[in-house]
Amino acid sequence: MFGFCCRRFQVQLLVPSFHCIQKERLFSRFYSSKSLVGPQGTSFTVSYLINSFGFSPELALSLSKKLWVQFESPEKPDSVIKLLKHYGLSGTHVSVMVKKDPRLLLFKAEKIFLPKLEFFSSMGISGTVLARLLCNNPRILALSLERSLRPCYDITKTLHIPDEKLAYFFSDFRRTTFKRLCIVARNVQVLRAHGVPQSSFPLWVPFYFNALSYDSERVKENIDKVISMGLRPSSATFMRALFVISVTDASKWEQKMEFYRNWGLTEDDVLLAFRKSPLFMSFSEKIISSKMDFYVNTMGCQPSDVAGCPDVLTYSLEKRIIPRCSVIRLLQLEGLIAKEDVSISTILKTSEKWFLERFVIKYQGQVPELLTSYKEKSVLQNLA
Structure with a gap:
């Protein structure tokens, strides 16, 4: 079915994206000084960018150099701004879009942009959601609706991407997206054949989508590797x-x-950690080294204990690990709690409110410096 979809649409995306206005002389840069020069010798285009968006002269000049033609009048850029604001974008939103690609101001708003905006609106993408989408990816307005956006939307429906998540999907939409969608659609069938439930791969989440963007043989090989490491296809971490x-x-x-x-970890320790938290094998070695050093050499944990609850390596050392562990270590030194009474995992995973009530407020009368220690993110080496 998905192969049929791919053959049916044969998407011919805009290459390059901004060649839609074919009847105009877009590439000529030689205009009369009268049409291009604004007040005090500044070009009309630069003056327009300064006056309409509050850009600095330097930024306006830089952006003007990215245009294939200079503005001869404010009519076309004004119509673009007016249309975008009509669809709920603020002046700030439009400014962000123009900074990313000033060529947007050269298009015929009603002919080129309006159909796309109506299309997004029909999907429920409007207001702040639409603004965020266009600020992230303004060039999407230059893609063909019938040869690109609509066919891709049709495939997303077969992939069970809900409408409320489409804004996230289209925020990263590129000219190659249709081809990738066809590949992903085939690989979704591979996942289902292996017993991976639909709920396990929300495709609007980038790394799930990326994992299925390779050719099917490679995806099958990767699936077999993961299974060989002891992860069941139905597991939440697969x-x-x-x-x-x-x-x-x-x-x-x-x-x-x-x-x-x-x-000090064995291969079994590493595979156990990987099965529990697969991102364990993608962490920065520099960051993990500082956290492992803290857990092992300051808190006295065994390396295998850390591997047994690898999520403790995902927290911020300065903002969460040191402040909370400082409190626990101080309470241990005062003899108020034993080491075996709490686990590092429990200490770090619980909410701020629970931690404060359970370990700070409860013992503040006996250890007055406890709250200060927590607020100032004390370094544990000073407690030894």
Whole structure:
């Protein structure tokens, strides 16, 4: 079915994106000084960008150089601004779009942009959601509606991407998106054949989509690798593991294994951590080293304990790990709680309110400096 979709539409996206206005002489840069020069010798285009958006002269000049023609009158750019504001965008939103691509101001608003805006509106993409989409990806307005956007939308419906998530999907929409969608559609069938539930791969989440953007044979190989590591296709972490495997070649995997071996972890420890939190194998070695050093050398944890709850490596060392562990270590030194009474995982995963009530407010009378220690993010080495 999906192969049929691909053959049916044969998308011919705009290449390059902004060649829609074919009847005008878009590439000539030689105009009379009268049409291009504004007040005090400034070009009309630069003056327009300054006056309409509040850009600095330097920025306006830089943006004007990206245009294939200069403005001869405010009529066309004014109509673009008016149309975008009619659809709920503020002056700030339009300014962001123009900074990213000033060529938008050269298009015929009613002919080129209006059909796309109506299309997005029909999908429920409007107001602040539409503004965010266009600010992230203003060039989407220059793509063909019938040869690009609508066919891709039709495929997203077969992939069960709900309308309320389409804005996130189109925010990253590019000329190659249709081709990728066809590939992903085929690989979705591969996942289903392996028993991966639909709920496990929300395709509007970039790394799920990316994991399925390779050719089907490679995806099948990656699926088999993940299964061989002990993850069931129905497990909640299967798709995250598939993503990590898809972006990690054999040499990078071995490099990461060696890194964790140097911290005293066995291969079984690493695979256990990977099964629980697949992103464990994609963390920055520099960042993980500082956290492992803290847990092992300051808090006295065993490396295998960290591997048993790898999520503790995802928290900020300065904002969460050190402040909370400072409190726990101080309470231990005062003999108010035993090491076995709490786990690092519990300490870090719980809400701010729960932690304050359970470990700070409860003992503040006995340890007056406790709240100060927490607020100032005390370094534990000073407590030893």
